[in-house]
Amino acid sequence: MKNIAYIICCFIFFSCGNKQKESAENEQIKPLLSVVKEHKPSESINPTFRKEVENWQELNAVNSFLQKFEKASPNEVLSNALELRDLVKGLKDSVKPSxxxxxxxxxxxxxxxNEVLRLADLTFIPAIKTEEINAQVDKTIVAFSAVNTKINTILSKKRFEDAIDVNLDFIGIDSTKIDSISKKSIEDMIKEKDLKKKVQYEGPPIDYKAKKKKSRN
Structure with missing residues (x-):
């Protein structure tokens, strides 16, 4: 009988000890979840290209909403993660400019x-660590930066192609890897090519001074 009472007392003692330990850990976690963390802003779309995407509502909605995560506490991140997930899904399913x-x-x-889905999943983990939340926010912002960077690259290529009036795909040139010196070389090459065509159809330029001298002789 005494042994049973001893076992019960030990069980109660250890249970209370574990609960106190868990409570102490939770009390330490809660303040950390409220600490505001400043994250590196996402890459933005070049101002000269904004007009090209001003009517793309789904992209603009994600861009605007994600700014909330650039300076936010883990608690604020978790409270907005599900809405961000829905906005990114809307962008993914949207009718994109061709x-x-x-x-x-x-x-x-x-x-x-995928990164936003992982961020949303963190809202369902009871004892999630602040480091995990902040790390996933950084990954999400980097992923959106890649989207905006690609938009800049695509529109830069289009503008360059329009400027030199040549199909770069046809001649096998990736405009994203062309520096300013190379671009000038291509433009000079095109001018020289056009000049050769002009000479071919119109003949070489006439030296009127030589012609006049010859007529005198």
Whole structure:
């Protein structure tokens, strides 16, 4: 009988000790979840290209909402994670401008969607650590930066192609890897080519001084 009473007392003692320990750990976690963390802002769309995407509502909605995460506490992040998930899904399923409906761009949107889904999953973990939340916010912002960077790259290429009036895909040049010196070389090459065509059809330029001298002789 005494042994049974001793076992019961030990069980109660250890149970109370574990509960106190868990309570102390939770009390330490709660303040950390309220500490505001400043994250590196996402890459923005070049101001000269904003007009090209001003009517893309789903992209603009994600861009605007994600700014809340750039300076937020883990608690604020978790409270907004599900709404961000829905906005990114809307972007993923949206009707994109035809210039962006390409595999390389869609791949970046899919990566963003996966990172946001992981962030949303953290809201269902009871004892989630602040470090995990902050790390996932950074990954999400980086993924969205990749989307905006790709938009800048695509529109830069389009503008360059329009400027030199040549199909870069046809001649096998990736405009994203062309520096300013190379671009000038291409433009000079095109001018020289046009000049040769002009000579071919119109003949070489006439030296009127030589012609006049010859007529005198």
């Amino acid at each position: 210039i962006f409906d390409i595999p390389s761009f869609n791949a970046r949107v899919n990566i963003l969607n």
